[in-house]
Amino acid sequence: MAAARERAELxxxxxxxxxxxxxxxAGFGELGGSWFTAAMLGLLALLLFFPLPGPPAAxxxxxxxxxxxxxxxxxxxxxxxxxxxxxxEQFLPSSLxxxxxxxxxxxxxxxxALLSPLFPTCECGVVSIGRGLLRKGLPLPHTLTxxxxxxxxxxxxxxxxxxxxxxWRYPLLRALGGFLVSIAVGAVFLRRRPEEIxxxxxxxxxxxxxxxxxxxxxxxxxxxxxxxSLRRPEAPKxxxxxxxxxxxxxxxxxxxxxxxAGALVxxxxxxxxxxxxxxxxMTTFFLMxxxxxxAMKTFVDPGLLARLGQGPVSGxxxxxxxxxxxxxxxxxxxxxxxxxxxxxxxxxxxxxVLGPMLDIKLLLMYRTVFRGRxxxxxALAIIVGTALYVAxxxxxxx
Numbered sequence: 232m233a234a235a236r237e238r239a240e241l242x243x244x245x246x247x248x249x250x251x252x253x254x255x256x257a258g259f260g261e262l263g264g265s266w267f268t269a270a271m272l273g274l275l276a277l278l279l280f281f282p283l284p285g286p287p288a289a290x291x292x293x294x295x296x297x298x299x300x301x302x303x304x305x306x307x308x309x310x311x312x313x314x315x316x317x318x319x320e321q322f323l324p325s326s327l328x329x330x331x332x333x334x335x336x337x338x339x340x341x342x343x344a345l346l347s348p349l350f351p352t353c354e355c356g357v358v359s360i361g362r363g364l365l366r367k368g369l370p371l372p373h374t375l376t377x378x379x380x381x382x383x384x385x386x387x388x389x390x391x392x393x394x395x396x397x398x399w400r401y402p403l404l405r406a407l408g409g410f411l412v413s414i415a416v417g418a419v420f421l422r423r424r425p426e427e428i429x430x431x432x433x434x435x436x437x438x439x440x441x442x443x444x445x446x447x448x449x450x451x452x453x454x455x456x457x458x459x460s461l462r463r464p465e466a467p468k469x470x471x472x473x474x475x476x477x478x479x480x481x482x483x484x485x486x487x488x489x490x491x492a493g494a495l496v497x498x499x500x501x502x503x504x505x506x507x508x509x510x511x512x513m514t515t516f517f518l519m520x521x522x523x524x525x526a527m528k529t530f531v532d533p534g535l536l537a538r539l540g541q542g543p544v545s546g547x548x549x550x551x552x553x554x555x556x557x558x559x560x561x562x563x564x565x566x567x568x569x570x571x572x573x574x575x576x577x578x579x580x581x582x583x584v585l586g587p588m589l590d591i592k593l594l595l596m597y598r599t600v601f602r603g604r605x606x607x608x609x610a611l612a613i614i615v616g617t618a619l620y621v622a623x624x625x626x627x628x629x
Contacts, residue, residue, distance in 0.1 A: 310356070382409075540571070551617065588613045
């Protein structure tokens with residue numbers, strides 16, 4: 232009986248492992264968000280496909296085409312972003328990013344922008360990756376720089392931009408704009424307190440400054456050092472004793488293999504939980520944005536856009552508004568932009584630079600991390616940075 236109990240204790244995770252893999256309380260995205268998403272899709276299906284007497288209205292086909300096309304091209308990247316975020320959550324050392332950014336300081340902003348192609352993604356999945364980077368201790372300005380640069384300084388995005396316009400200036404100027412605007416916006420928020428930026432639920436998930444006591448977890452009692460479980464206060468000690476007893480009986484290798492297999496299964500389960508939680512939370516707000524964008528594209532007169540887009544100021548302004556409303560994926564937005572042949576190159580750059588940084592679906596996905604007031608300031612900084620870049624192009628290009 233004693234030997235069986237010792238083997239059972241050997242296979243059980245230690246208290247620090249239990250604390251590390253404890254699932255966070257489910258928020259709106261995992262519980263309420265999934266029900267909201269199902270209800271929204273059901274309502275949309277009834278609205279578009281409910282059999283009515285007579286032929287279907289033209290707006291129904293247009294709305295369905297826009298909605299389905301945006302969803303199909305974007306959802307795989309949301310899932311990819313959740314996967315990358317989960318892998319970082321499980322395997323990236325917690326001290327790596329704070330140590331690197333602490334050494335680089337402000338110079339870490341251009342470094343993050345230049346390294347963003349190492350995590351290639353479009354804006355549909357970048358918010359999930361940004362959440363994972365924040366949980367691993369990456370400072371806010373560096374994370375904001377990554378959020379804005381990664382969807383643009385992306386080999387696939389730049390290649391499709393060249394294919395759409397058949398002009399090397401477009402991918403080059405687009406990458407330059409993404410690089411400059413992302414660094415400028417990141418630098419604007421160098422001196423901000425976390426309490427002014429993050430939602431309370433997400434703020435509790437972030438690591439504190441160096442030297443701060445660890446945050447209490449769901450299995451840690453107040454006043455008790457982090458890492459000691461309520462039910463197993465001596466788990467690390469008993470685990471070492473069980474391991475010594477197993478080793479002395481000649482079955483150390485089998486015990487270690489079982490412990491390693493158990494740890495691998497627990498990590499896989501935690502990774503799947505993380506992906507499911509982030510994907511549901513992002514998809515809920517993403518679908519809200521796609522619904523609004525599809526409605527705007529369906530009911531706004533396209534001739535009005537052509538009439539407004541002739542001037543050096545109104546052209547970029549219209550294209551920036553269009554990029555915000557259409558909420559297209561960065562890997563496919565160059566083709567719609569190229570279809571507006573009446574607009575000049577700076578106006579196209581306004582569309583191609585602003586769109587992956589700020590649109591309706593991104594604005595709603597930012598709401599899963601940031602407070603509303605900070606999102607307003609963040610959006611204003613993106614708009615001003617993009618406008619200044621376009622004004623620079625207007626002055627430099629013939």
